[in-house]
Each structure stands twice: as structure tokens, then as C-alpha cells.
Amino acid sequence: MTWEMVIGLEVHCELASATKLFCGCRNAFGDEPNTNICPICLGLPGSLPVLNAQAVELAMRIGTALHCEIRPSSFARKNYFYPDQAKDYQISQYDEPLNAGGWLELPDGFRVGVTRAHMEEDTGKLTHVGEGGRINSAHHALVDYNRSGVPLVEIVSEPDMRSSAQARDYAAELRGILMATGASDGRMEEGSMRVDANVSLRPAGTTAFGTRCEIKNLNSLRSLGRAIEYEAARQMALLESGERVDQETRHWDEAAGRTEPMRSKEEANDYRYFPEPDLVPLVPDAAWQERVRAAMGPMPADRRAALSALFGDTALGAQADQIRAVVDLGLDTMVEQAVGAGVPAALALARAANELAAEGDRGRALPIGSFVTLVEMEAKGELSATQAKAVLRAAVADVERDPRQLAREMGFEALGADTLATAVADVIAAHPDEWARYMSGEDKLAGYFINEVMTATANKANGKEVAAELRRLRD
Template sequence: MTDRSDSERDAEWEMVVGLEVHCELATATKLFCGCRNAFGDEPNVNICPVCLGLPGALPVLNEQAVELAMRIGAALHCEIRPSVFARKNYFYPDQAKDYQISQYDLPLNADGWLELPDGTRIGVTRAHMEEDTGKLSHVGASGRINAAEHALVDYNRSGVPLVEIVSEPDMRSAAQARAYASELRGILVATGASDGRMEEGSMRVDANVSVRPAGSDRFGTRCEVKNLNSLRSLGRAIEFEAARQIGVIEGGGTVEQQTRHWDESAGRTEPLRSKEEANDYRYFPEPDLVPLAPDPAWQERVHAGLGPMPADRRAALSEALGGSPSTAETDQIRAVVDLGLDGLIAAAVDAGAPVALALARAANEVAAGGEAALDLDPAAFSELLALEAGGRLSATQSKAVLGALLERGGGDPAALAAEMGFEALGADTLGAVLDQVIGENADAWARFVDGDDKVQGFFTGQVMKATSGKANGREVAAELHRRRQAASAT
């Protein structure tokens, strides 16, 4: 390592990143057998002769998996081509049959692209179909792979349909790689192909990272980094790996082509083993399956059936806001579309809620609800915003009711507000309280009437105190101003 600053070093080196994203398809069954495709079941309950590779078992392709794979290809502007399944041979207990059925030289989808929110286009080399492997748990003193004493295998996941999306080495920063993964996740969810949950392994990202002197057009030796379980890990691992490679080269060494494992807690990558030559997998066409060549009519149906993609949805929200959203609103728009909350906003706006209010509540309070956010009933959200926009609930009260809706997984906003003691005070009650507060603070009231606006907060506070916070701040302010005008006029 050298004592130069990071920025000097950044100016001398350029990182080159390509991503391989494995996406589990949201089918009911596995790719080649009728075992259930389910996450979180008891170990080894969804296994059969096909996914265990028992002698004589014959795989039969799942039509819905092909449909979803084509949707992904179409959404990524790929050409959908006649394809052939191949056996990828290797000995590792994550596959009981010692080969994985994948696609090799003839993938279903090829030559596409994905556009990042900032307009950069990243090439998509291919998006092919393959089966997932079983889940290994390494058992040993430290829990680390390299130190494990033995491993336990659950084949529930073995044979689950996957699409592997391979990008071109078009990314030049960790931020760009994150943006790609994030946008891709949004697209996968929008096609209905996946739930996009990285933490459950529905979407898994491997990064191919290399570095080269700035201005060079030749690629350096790349390392493949695995075990990236979140967008944050992806960004950190790429930063670490690029810096490591620069350190190796600046120290006079050469980067070795390797598969490396990201250790999240240690914040570094570690070598797993030297990467075997691709032909060591001895790919050959899977003799138990016939070629897959979706006919043009099916392809057309897939294209026609694609709903709006994240970019379209961001554009729609931006337009609803008048076409030139602020920076904060642009961030909010990205967040709600990433989280799939724009449908909520659309429902609320259709029901008459102001767009900016719906966007703010969705991007902040609803988004903070995590998983519960996706289950929020659009009708309840719309009704709550109507209460807030109509002045029957203050912003603070509305947020509290929203929190309760998310926590309880639903409910009637008006009833919840009442239960929380948020029912709006009747005009008579507010009038009576104001009469009393003004009467008790005659001097302050005189100053307010004379135009001293600083006292307004004092009166609002007194009213809130007298009503235990049930008064609506906006209504109190309106009433205070109405009375001041009346007082000044006399």
C-alpha cells in the first residue's frame, strides 16, 4: 500500500465490473419436476427422484418457468432464441446427480440491455435458464466454509427454476453496480418472475471485478466475488476487491484469477480456490430434454403482457407531480418504485389524495413499515390520506394512524383514529376551549391581535394541552386567525 490519498489512486485506476445475477422464478413447482418450489419449508420435504437424480428419472420442463424466463428476457430487451439445455458436470454435494442442468452455448435470451435511472445503458450478455442447487450448511467450530468439518444438505432448493442474468463488464464503480442490481431487482419484480428478496436468496448476485490503469482499453485479470447478500454487501465487496487488486499490482504482484468469498463481518474477500477452466465442466446437450424454441405467437403474448417497468412507473409519478419533481421528490419516487409502493400512491391519488402527500407518506412512513408495507390495503391508505387532506387528522396524527395500520396489518383508519383518541374536536368544543384559553391569557391575546405572530405557538400549545392533543393544529391556527381578524375589525 502507498501513502497517496484515495482520490489520487482513484484517478490512476479504473475498476471494471460485470454482474451475474441468479433469480429464482416464482413458480409453484420446480423446473423439471412437480416438487413444490417453496422457501422456508422443513428440510428435504420437497424432493423426488428427478431432483435427487435417481436412476431412470426423467426431467420435464415447467412451462410457467419458460414463460417467466421469457418475460425477463423481454423486459431486458433480449432476443428470445431457440435454446438447448446442457449438463454442467461437477462433483459437489449441492447437486445429488453430479451435474446441473443449465443452458450453455444456446441460451434462451441474449443480447439485451438495462438502462440505469441516470440513463446509462448496461449490456446484458445473456439470461439463461437453469436449475438451482441444494442448500449446504457448513458445520464446524468457526462456521466458516474453509474451516468446516462437514456439511449438511437440504435438497428442497435443488431443481428450483433460475434465470441467470449475465451483464457485460460495463460498470465502472460500486455505485453503478448497486444501481444495476437495484434496477434489475425492480424489473424482476415488475415482470412477476420473482419476489426479488436478496435476504431470502431469491436474487443472488456475484460480481466479476478487475482493475486497469485509467485510460486503458484492455481488461485486467478478474476475480469473481460470491456471497453478496444485500446491495450494501455488493457495494462494499466491490470497493474492497478493487482496492485489494490495486494494492497487489502496486506492490509489484499480479492478480490471480480466483473465486473469492465476501466475509461480511470481516469486511473483506478471501480466496476460495482457483477457477477451473470453463471446459472442465464438460458441458454437453442434456439428452433427456429436447430443444426449447418458443414460437413467435408465445413471444408476442409475453411482450404484450409486460406491465409497466420501474422506469415507466418513475416517469408516471414524476408526471403526476407536474413533470419537474424536486431532488427530494426524485429520491422519494425512486424509493417507492424500488419498494413497489407506487400502486398505493396511484390508488390514493385516484381516490382524490394530493400526489405529493401520498408520495411523502409512502416514501417515509409506509416504507419504514418494511414487509408490512407491501400488505397495506390501498383503500385504507387512501381513506387515511383523505382524512389528513381534509383536515380531520393532523400530519402527526395521520402518521401515527399509518404506523398502527402497518403494525396491525390493516384496519379502518377512522376507527383507529378514534381509538387512538384522534377524533377531531367538534367546532363547538374547539370554540369553547379557545374562549377559555384566551380569557386566561388576555395579555398574550392582545399582543397576538396587535400582530405578534410569535404568540400563535403559545396559544396552539395551550389548546393542545387543554384538549390532550386532540385538536387539529391546522384548525386551531385557522380559528386563531379568524378571531384575530374579527378582533382587529372591531
């Protein structure tokens, strides 16, 4: 039998607000444990939550970017006992989410439905100590409440995806959107974006859903893809041998490359949701929604289209991938400005998508002006490709420095036309036999002469210009 995968994703996104969802504590990753805490996010008796307007705006941006309807909403309490939960309930939107009924378009044009994107608070972070850190064998646990009350938006997709590649594309595109809205830094490795996958199989051609499993602990796009493939294969093996799939939550073990049942939380948790009486309904009026919409920049799809337009009809294949990478990393403004300054689009795109992207976060911090100056120098032949890449690395390492000055200090100052001509003439004079062979049509000797000129000028000459000079002398 042929099986069809049915995949839906639940993505938790930590909002990049300055402070937490219900108190004034700093919302920051990696600080000393239990330093960003107060009576409210510790759930001390008598404390009360006050909703953070900035977090609401970021959540509205997400909803807007995902074409959701922004609706009158409210908060509820999700009750369960767990030591990382300061109040032993989580404040979360339940039956009245802020954003509902949207969609996300993948780069290939496929639309994935977005059921809802609701607000909730994060829990603290538990660290199990002793015996390898697994929950069952730990001696004791430490709790860091810095994360308690950090604002989250949970984005729930429709079960519209049919392959792990589609799921990866969805997560990647969503990540780009979250970053473009300014709602999140999108760092999966720091838990800013956490993905749970619901996976089920059904006989191809049928419409009823099979029994699904929810997979947790997917900390990268790669994990997401691998886990879905593993889980689909596991379920297929069960179904084909006549067994059934149990609905359960499974943990992705990255090292072992498999999913495993989570420690039996299968006490059929009854969360006893009820309206949060400490908060009033959240009903953003039309004017607020419009302000949020107006303040939003273009989304990744628009930005990819804008970059593609720079290539006219000729952006194809590898360049499409480069465009996607540049937009994902938020480097597209650099490319656009460089092109605006007269740099060939292909060159600006290549430097951004390859060399700058390789620098990660540091690359993003490079001043746009430095990038434009650098690719301009390369475009004009003042720097060779090799030199330009070296200067780019240096400029990223020290963003305060001017690339022109860096190039000078690195000895990459371009030779003037006269100096270049003299250097070429000197090399020709020193190698008359080779010159004669070149003149008689042995083109490959051009490389020999370029190499010699480079050596003679301590790499200051531009290879292309040397080649042009050689051709001029020959023709």
C-alpha cells in the same frame, strides 16, 4: 497512474414459480429441510426432468424486460461432483440461452449491456457442521435438497460498469425489474437474488481488459458496493507495486470487510458441457412471446415516470429519491390512487416513501383503500400529521381494520368546527395577557395557543385548523 474500474455482474435470480424447474415439488423458502423433494429433484435413478412452463414464462418476462431477444434455446449438462448436486450435474442453458443481447437502463440514463439471461436449476444447500462451520474444518455436512431444482435465471451483464455506485444502481434497478415482472421476490437476504461481481482494473484511457477476479457471497447491495471498493483497492495496490492480479474466485467476508481467495476450487474445473438428452429444445413461438409481453405490467422506469408526472415539472431532489423508493417497494399504485382521489401528490408520496416503506413487507400488504382513506383524512385536516402516522402504523399492524374506525378508537376523531372554535375561545379567555401580546403582533405566541388548545382537547384538535382560527380571530 490513474486506474479505471471495470465491473460486470452475474446475477442469479430464483424464479417465483409455484413449483420447481423440472418436477412438481413446491418451490418455497424456509420449509423443513428435505420436505419438498421427489425422485426427480433428488436425481434418483430412472427419473427424468420435465420443463416447467411457468418458469419459462417468468424467464421470458425477464428477457423481455431487459430488451433481450428471446431465441430458440436448449439445455445442457454441466458436470461436476459435489454433494449438494443431486445428479452430479446441473441442467443449465449453455451455448443456446433463452434470452440474449439486451440492456438495462439505470435511473440516470446509463445503459448497461445484458449479455444473456439463461435458465438453470439451483443446487441443494449444504450446511457444514462443527468447528465454526467452515468447509475445511467441518466434521460433517448436512444437505437440504429443498432448493435442488429450484428454477434460476442467471443474468450476465456486459463489463460496462465503471464504479461501485454504478454496480449498486444496476443491481438495485435489476432487482426492481425482477420484482415488477413477478419473476422474483428479489429478497437478497433469502438468496432469491444472488450477485457475483467481476472486477478488474486498467489504466484509465486504455481499452484492453485487465485480469479480473470474481467475488462471491454478496448478500446485499451494501456488500456489493463495499466488496467492489475493497477489491479495486486490493488490485490497485498489487498493480502499483508491480505485481500482477491472479484470475481467481474470491469470497467476500462481510464481517472482516475483505475479499479472500475461495478454497482452492482451482482444479481448473472442466464441466464437460454437452446437450441434455433428456430435454427437447425450448423454442417459444411468436404467439407465446406475445402473450408473455402482453401480460407484463409497466417496468420501474415507466412507473417512476408516471409518478413524476403527478408533480408536473416540480418533482425534484428529495422527491425523486422518494419516487425511486416507492417504485422499488411497489407502493406506487397506492400513491397514484390517493392522488386520483384528490390527495396532494407530495403528501401521498411522503407517507408511502417514509412511513409505509419503514414497515417493510407489512407495508406492502396494506390494502390500497386503507392507504387512500388515511391520506385523504390527513389532507382534509381530519387527522394531524402525527395522528395520521399513528393510525397508519395501526392499520399496517391490522390490515383488516378500517382506518376511520381505528382513528376513532385512538381518540383522533376530528373536532367539529364549532367545538374547535369554542375550545379556542375558552383558551383565549383563560389567557388574556398572552392574547393581547399576540394581537399586538407577537406571532410566535400562536404556538403557545395551539399547544394549549391541543392540551385542552386531548390532542383531538388539528394544529393547522387551530392556527387558522387564531388568525381569523386576530385579523
